[in-house]
Amino acid sequence: MMHSWLRLKGYRTLSPDIEEGICQVLAHMWIESEIMGGSGINATSTSSSSSSSTSSKKGGRSQFERKLGDFFKHQIESDTSVAYGDGFRAGNQAVLQYGLKRTLEHIRLTGTLPF
Template identity: 30%
Template sequence: MAGVILPRCAACGRLMTLTGFVTANGELVCRRHAHERPAVCCGLPADLALRTDWPLCPRCGATAVRTQQDVKRVLPPIAARIRSLSIRTTTPVRVRLVPRDELQNRLTGPGEVHGLTVVAGLDVMDLMVARDLPLVRFGVVVAHEVMHAYLAQQGFGDLSPQVEEGLCELLAHAWLKDQPGDPAEWERRRITHNPDPVYGDGFRAARDAAIRIGGVRRMLDHVRRHGTLPGPP
């Protein structure tokens, strides 16, 4: 007779003798956790004892960027990878870690925001990233916000939200390409399949335009000159 191997719950590790559910990332969780608050990035049950600004599971909490000292420790390789993609700000921009409420209080629209760049003409006044994000999500947000800073400093002017946010998501996705592990893969999938008409459609339009025109650099040159993505031939 063939044996049956029961899977284990991704949250508590117990055998799945009870029915459960699958998170957005494809992890199986037993029904013991059905009414627990999901973690912001992975969807596993959050550990509220962590006392973080965002609900995090223990796995994500272990990599959370919680202080400005953490930023100094983890930012150099992130910045180096962004520079290797030929995105360089003309003047250094400080990444400032801020509480979740500080970001939300600056905005009036719905939804949660993990980063914000404040510009005035060619000058970047502030680049904020939410405190307590897991390392991979922190890197994604940094890359996204650095592209906002780059577009301002390079004089791209007023772009439509879909074009600008699409370019920012394109850089975030490019940064993820050489990041190992499941969290990076989940972030790549989230960006690629995001149904949002500004961020998701914008990313896919920027990606397709770069492929069509022969690379990101040529695509950016077109956007700088015309204020729009290159269209089909």
């Protein structure tokens, strides 16, 4: 979905490491907030604790969903490809340092990550 968002917001053609990297950053953030956050779509915290072992939109995630989330996060974090893996690590570092909004603004203006 991030690819579509980039196009709809008028981002120019980006190099694969920038585009795939920032898309992987958003995927990783989504997994962290929605799957690992413990309370689904209404999550207000990224705490890994949950009062429920069943899955629902308002309740906690099942153990299976949490393990699946861990697996996908690990896949993103440990990818060895230049576009997806290195792109994620560089994009994630930029977001951690400058925030998502500033990072996206910089990408839109320059086609590169802020450093």
